[in-house]
Amino acid sequence: MDALLGKQTRDHSDLDLWVPAVHLDPLFVAFGEAGVDRIFPWPGDRPWNFVLHDGVGLRVDLHLYEALADGSLHYGSVVDGAAFPAEALAGHGFIAGTAVRCESAEWAVRCHTGYPARDVDRHDVPLLCRKFEIPLPESFEP
Numbered sequence: 001m002d003a004l005l006g007k008q009t010r011d012h013s014d015l016d017l018w019v020p021a022v023h024l025d026p027l028f029v030a031f032g033e034a035g036v037d038r039i040f041p042w043p044g045d046r047p048w049n050f051v052l053h054d055g056v057g058l059r060v061d062l063h064l065y066e067a068l069a070d071g072s073l074h075y076g077s078v079v080d081g082a083a084f085p086a087e088a089l090a091g092h093g094f095i096a097g098t099a100v101r102c103e104s105a106e107w108a109v110r111c112h113t114g115y116p117a118r119d120v121d122r123h124d125v126p127l128l129c130r131k132f133e134i135p136l137p138e139s140f141e142p
Contacts, residue, residue, distance in 0.1 A: 003093030014059035105132035
């Protein structure tokens, strides 16, 4: 969220990363070299979505996906997974002044609706909608 906004707007407990599943092995090596090498068990963890941490305060929430032959992306199990357009991860943003690829603003808004909104959603979604001129979802209107 804050990458899309180009600045930190609230405290975050972790950094969410979308990663092609084929890059998991080299990613483990890179994070291990940085000391982020422990799996942080969390309710609802799945093989395609889990948290790595350093044992102190750094946490990275990994979301693994696979590219499908038709160009879409697959997230989740073989049985219950979902395909979504590659454009969903074609966003551009900034973290501490560094350009990063990230979710598109439209996809980020879509992924943070459809369930009871949390306080962080009530904070993030209106900011994204305002900046990217996306209609505010009805459930977020005052």
